[in-house]
Amino acid sequence: VSQKRTGNAASPTYDDVRxxxxxxxxxxxxxxQGDGKRYLGIVEIARMAGVSTITxxxxxxxxxxxxxxxxxxxxxxxxxxxYVSNPHARALRVGHSTIVVAFVSSMISPQFSIAMQKCxxxxxxxxxxxxxxxxxxSYPKEIFGISTLKAIKPAAVLFTGVIxxxxxxxxxxxxxVPILESWAYPRDPIDMLVGFPNYDCGRLAAxxxxxxxxKRVYFIGRQSGRGMLRQxxxxxxxxxxxxxxxxxxxxxxxxxxxxxxxIYQHLKASLKSGDGIFCANDILxxxxxxxxxxxxxxxxxxxxLIGFGDIGYMSRTEPRLPLVGMDSALVGEKAAAMILNKxxxxxxxxxxxxxxxxxxxx
Amino acid sequence: VSQKRTGNAASPTYDDVRxxxxxxxxxxxxxxQGDGKRYLGIVEIARMAGVSTITxxxxxxxxxxxxxxxxxxxxxxxxxxxYVSNPHARALRVGHSTIVVAFVSSMISPQFSIAMQKCxxxxxxxxxxxxxxxxxxSYPKEIFGISTLKAIKPAAVLFTGVIxxxxxxxxxxxxxVPILESWAYPRDPIDMLVGFPNYDCGRLAAxxxxxxxxKRVYFIGRQSGRGMLRQxxxxxxxxxxxxxxxxxxxxxxxxxxxxxxxIYQHLKASLKSGDGIFCANDILxxxxxxxxxxxxxxxxxxxxLIGFGDIGYMSRTEPRLPLVGMDSALVGEKAAAMILNKxxxxxxxxxxxxxxxxxxxx
DNA sequence: TTGTAAGCGTTATCAA
DNA sequence: TTGATAACGCTTACAA
Numbered sequence: 001v002s003q004k005r006t007g008n009a010a011s012p013t014y015d016d017v018r019x020x021x022x023x024x025x026x027x028x029x030x031x032x033q034g035d036g037k038r039y040l041g042i043v044e045i046a047r048m049a050g051v052s053t054i055t056x057x058x059x060x061x062x063x064x065x066x067x068x069x070x071x072x073x074x075x076x077x078x079x080x081x082x083y084v085s086n087p088h089a090r091a092l093r094v095g096h097s098t099i100v101v102a103f104v105s106s107m108i109s110p111q112f113s114i115a116m117q118k119c120x121x122x123x124x125x126x127x128x129x130x131x132x133x134x135x136x137x138s139y140p141k142e143i144f145g146i147s148t149l150k151a152i153k154p155a156a157v158l159f160t161g162v163i164x165x166x167x168x169x170x171x172x173x174x175x176x177v178p179i180l181e182s183w184a185y186p187r188d189p190i191d192m193l194v195g196f197p198n199y200d201c202g203r204l205a206a207x208x209x210x211x212x213x214x215k216r217v218y219f220i221g222r223q224s225g226r227g228m229l230r231q232x233x234x235x236x237x238x239x240x241x242x243x244x245x246x247x248x249x250x251x252x253x254x255x256x257x258x259x260x261x262x263i264y265q266h267l268k269a270s271l272k273s274g275d276g277i278f279c280a281n282d283i284l285x286x287x288x289x290x291x292x293x294x295x296x297x298x299x300x301x302x303x304x305l306i307g308f309g310d311i312g313y314m315s316r317t318e319p320r321l322p323l324v325g326m327d328s329a330l331v332g333e334k335a336a337a338m339i340l341n342k343x344x345x346x347x348x349x350x351x352x353x354x355x356x357x358x359x360x361x362x
Numbered sequence: 363v364s365q366k367r368t369g370n371a372a373s374p375t376y377d378d379v380r381x382x383x384x385x386x387x388x389x390x391x392x393x394x395q396g397d398g399k400r401y402l403g404i405v406e407i408a409r410m411a412g413v414s415t416i417t418x419x420x421x422x423x424x425x426x427x428x429x430x431x432x433x434x435x436x437x438x439x440x441x442x443x444x445y446v447s448n449p450h451a452r453a454l455r456v457g458h459s460t461i462v463v464a465f466v467s468s469m470i471s472p473q474f475s476i477a478m479q480k481c482x483x484x485x486x487x488x489x490x491x492x493x494x495x496x497x498x499x500s501y502p503k504e505i506f507g508i509s510t511l512k513a514i515k516p517a518a519v520l521f522t523g524v525i526x527x528x529x530x531x532x533x534x535x536x537x538x539v540p541i542l543e544s545w546a547y548p549r550d551p552i553d554m555l556v557g558f559p560n561y562d563c564g565r566l567a568a569x570x571x572x573x574x575x576x577k578r579v580y581f582i583g584r585q586s587g588r589g590m591l592r593q594x595x596x597x598x599x600x601x602x603x604x605x606x607x608x609x610x611x612x613x614x615x616x617x618x619x620x621x622x623x624x625i626y627q628h629l630k631a632s633l634k635s636g637d638g639i640f641c642a643n644d645i646l647x648x649x650x651x652x653x654x655x656x657x658x659x660x661x662x663x664x665x666x667l668i669g670f671g672d673i674g675y676m677s678r679t680e681p682r683l684p685l686v687g688m689d690s691a692l693v694g695e696k697a698a699a700m701i702l703n704k705x706x707x708x709x710x711x712x713x714x715x716x717x718x719x720x721x722x723x724x
Numbered sequence: 725t726t727g728t729a730a731g732c733g734t735t736a737t738c739a740a
Numbered sequence: 741t742t743g744a745t746a747a748c749g750c751t752t753a754c755a756a
Binding site: 012089092120 | 382454494495527562652
Binding site for chain 3: 043054058061087
């Protein structure tokens with residue numbers, strides 16, 4: 001153990017970071033390409049195997065067309081040398097890369113992180129890389145991101161949302177690669193869709209509050225996109241059920257849990273016992289829930305709150321918060337599967353679907 | 363407003379997704395490349411400008427070397443046509459791409475999301491793309507990820523951590539591109555470092571608890587890597603201050619807030635009034651904090667808890683949780699700046715530093 | 725300041 | 741089943 005200085009913020013103490021000597025086989029990576037020697041290309045592999053470069057290429061991309069003997073010889077050499085083909089050369093020749101670009105609305109929300117993690121795992125196993133871009137619910141960022149696609153020539157493009165701007169829809173179609181939208185359920189997706197019915201979320205929430213004997217209800221959510229869709233379903237259904245929609249609070253930008261707390265602090269003065277709240281945003285819902293609990297010891301009666309989010313994550317996080325939600329990992333999984341099918345030329349329905357579900361803790 | 367089916371989960375209702383007609387200029391993207399016509403290359407641009415391809419290339423990469431007149435003519439045409447150079451051809455020729463690969467330990471933790479968002483913004487503005495890979499604190503994933511780098515030929519590689527495996531350190535050095543480690547403060551980074559002193563985190567936490575008159579303290583954190591470094595600093599300093607380290611709880615894998623709650627439920631039976639807890643993981647700290655609040659109304663006295671995480675995020679999320687932490691956005695910002703400087707050939711110190719800070723809510 | 729020629733590492737095409 | 745050749749779009753090296 002090395003000595004530690006009694007440093008402070010101005011002179012930090014070094015960390016004794018663990019060093020793990022070369023692993024014992026189980027962890028060993030594919031053989032490095034000979035200790036810093038220059039990049040081995042397909043030409044060298046071909047020479048070593050005594051075949052032409054195109055045969056090496058075929059052995060890797062199209063093994064069936066190469067004789068058993070040649071193929072095993074080539075693959076052995078590839079294995080030994082750790083040869084990896086140059087994706088830029090490949091992309092240049094075939095006209096597109098093996099990169100799948102994903103535009104994510106936000107990384108703070110666990111919904112999208114969970115979906116992207118799953119999606120990335122599946123695509124990676126199939127030899128694609130997931131390149132993530134953050135749109136932060138901003139049109140200019142979306143436009144900029146889409147404009148870069150022409151250059152990147154991705155194998156496919158994925159959105160945790162649907163595209164509203166007609167010019168972007170057109171630009172995406174013109175790319176000529178698979179486009180997958182998700183997290184909403186429009187009638188006319190650009191290309192492929194993992195649908196999720198936001199309108200139904202609002203409906204489920206209204207029914208839930210009605211079932212809890214609420215008479216007056218509030219909606220809280222994002223101002224645009226999916227937030228509005230959930231709000232419509234909520235308002236329509238509330239009206240049909242005879243609930244009074246007392247207030248609709250729409251936020252432009254949601255960064256953290258604290259905003260939920262602030263909203264609730266504003267709201268609580270006007271809340272009566274048995275009022276219902278549907279908070280259609282996961283981050284806000286956590287904040288509101290926590291604020292309700294903080295103030296619950298006081299005299300004022302608690303409202304009935306129903307939140308929103310990834311069911312797996314939210315149910316573990318806050319066992320006592322009922323919510324309308326979905327299985328985000330499933331969205332990621334379906335998205336990856338649809339993209340791979342399309343890239344492999346398999347026929348499939350271009351719309352799949354992940355349901356809105358009501359989660360109620362026991 | 364279109365009609366809504368009274369669907370249920372089995373037959374979802376369509377969402378009335380908003381469609382925004384072509385924007386009025388302010389939002390319009392760079393001119394598309396002529397309605398689905400085939401890709402315009404540098405050759406076409408050169409022909410249109412009446413110059414050679416290399417001149418177009420120079421006008422874009424090295425404008426100073428091209429005459430004012432030629433340059434403006436070329437740039438006009440580029441503008442009009444929306445020409446974007448093919449990064450694969452470029453990468454093939456120059457030997458590396460404009461992709462910066464970032465390996466992120468986890469996306470659930472806001473620390474890393476915040477840092478990556480900032481980093482991505484800066485790199486993007488400089489013409490690089492940030493490709494994110496998830497290591498999930500797993501050596502095999504890290505090894506696989508690093509093995510793909512040889513093929514991708516990134517402009518630089520970034521880690522939200524430091525590399526422990528010697529074989530990986532060697533493989534990274536052999537790539538010959540800038541490598542940036544972060545979130546720890548080792549003496550011997552591979553190449554560049556945005557240091558963060560984890561040992562000091564533990565020390566700050568121990569001092570804080572000592573200052574709160576705790577006699578017995580607990581440590582909770584991750585079993586490996588940075589968690590252990592914080593634990594060392596905590597244990598060493600606690601001993602020096604005469605605190606009894608009653609228990610050290612190390613977790614292998616931390617997925618969500620719920621695990622913090624479970625731990626605290628286990629722990630609380632043995633807690634006495636005035637005991638101190640340092641929870642050196644942001645996700646766990648949120649869960650423990652919330653669980654302490656939930657059970658605080660009961661008779662048992664609350665322990666003193668100090669958490670860990672991004673100060674901006676955690677302080678807004680839970681105003682009442684004191685913590686040891688850092689400014690994650692600053693890590694992302696410094697990382698991006700160092701990478702860009704290195705890529706541009708500017709001299710700079712290869713280690714920079716983000717301090718561990720104590721945050722205590724008023 | 726501009727241009728010519730060559731080549732980056734693959735794979736499509738056609739021929740054997 | 742295998743190979744020769746050309747081409748993908750760009751930029752380096754050298755020449756004018």
